[in-house]
Amino acid sequence: MHSTISFFQAIVLGLTQGVTELFPISSLGHGVLLPALFGWHNLVGAETQKTGFYLAFLVGLHVGTAVGLLVFYRRTWFKLFGGLGRQAKSPGGLKRFAALNDPSTDKDYRLLALLVIGTIPVGIIGLVFEKKLRELFTKPLAAAIFLTINGVILLGGEFLRRRTQTKATKASLDTLSSTSALTVGSSQILALFAGISRSGVTIVAGLLRGLDHEDSANFAFLLATPVILLAGLYELPKLLGPTGDGIRVQSVVGAVFAGVASYLSARFLTRWFHSHTLWPFAIYSLVFGAGCVAYFA
Numbered sequence: 001m002h003s004t005i006s007f008f009q010a011i012v013l014g015l016t017q018g019v020t021e022l023f024p025i026s027s028l029g030h031g032v033l034l035p036a037l038f039g040w041h042n043l044v045g046a047e048t049q050k051t052g053f054y055l056a057f058l059v060g061l062h063v064g065t066a067v068g069l070l071v072f073y074r075r076t077w078f079k080l081f082g083g084l085g086r087q088a089k090s091p092g093g094l095k096r097f098a099a100l101n102d103p104s105t106d107k108d109y110r111l112l113a114l115l116v117i118g119t120i121p122v123g124i125i126g127l128v129f130e131k132k133l134r135e136l137f138t139k140p141l142a143a144a145i146f147l148t149i150n151g152v153i154l155l156g157g158e159f160l161r162r163r164t165q166t167k168a169t170k171a172s173l174d175t176l177s178s179t180s181a182l183t184v185g186s187s188q189i190l191a192l193f194a195g196i197s198r199s200g201v202t203i204v205a206g207l208l209r210g211l212d213h214e215d216s217a218n219f220a221f222l223l224a225t226p227v228i229l230l231a232g233l234y235e236l237p238k239l240l241g242p243t244g245d246g247i248r249v250q251s252v253v254g255a256v257f258a259g260v261a262s263y264l265s266a267r268f269l270t271r272w273f274h275s276h277t278l279w280p281f282a283i284y285s286l287v288f289g290a291g292c293v294a295y296f297a
Helices: 007-022 027-038 041-048 053-072 074-089 107-137 140-164 178-192 198-208 213-240 248-272 279-296
Strands: none
Touching (some): 007 027, 007 198, 007 213, 007 248, 027 041, 027 053, 027 140, 053 074, 053 213, 053 248, 074 107, 107 178, 107 213, 140 198, 140 279, 178 198, 178 213, 198 213, 213 248
């Protein structure tokens, strides 16, 4: 199968990737479902061939998405790495890097350490099970089922939050424990299945660990940035090699649109979650997911 993606497809998929990576409705799920719904069988169908150029194209979109997130959170990341420097220069230096519960630990360094802790599980699982998950990636029906499940997860998270969260259980990013960070970070493993939203499951996990919607969203987006970027860079050689022949320029165009879309999405959602919940995204996932299950069944 000849590797080909039109610029129109690249732009549509780039915008879709940038929006749905942050909106808790699954970017990978939409990356499978939309081409199938639009009849772009030359894209998803490519994954059943030896070329696999569509997945390489999506890698480029993920890198663009991560860059958009880095730009949006640039001041936060500068602060976090500044905290690392301050912690290194503090009395005790390297010996105090693990002292996350020490009141004197730099709060910016502490949040950076929690992000590292939360990133490790999904990184390991992603490397080990990449091939198996890649096979699942080619099936629109599976993506539709998981998108429906995503809606159930979001609804369940909101329901459980209301029942279990009290003033005593509330937390913030300044008080979040390393165990909670590991739990929230581990939830990203579910997003390796097309249809389960990375931001959705991490926001739900954050809510269940006592964070409010705004802190949960910010922690989820910060967690997603290195995961998306490193996963994209890990796969980038495939785009630069023979697999990427004929689609590199389209990948750059799509990545630019993905980056802009992710920046604007992060800007919108950080304001949205200041006073709103996951309910609209849960309903969308259920309705669209169930509709696609009926269509592809």
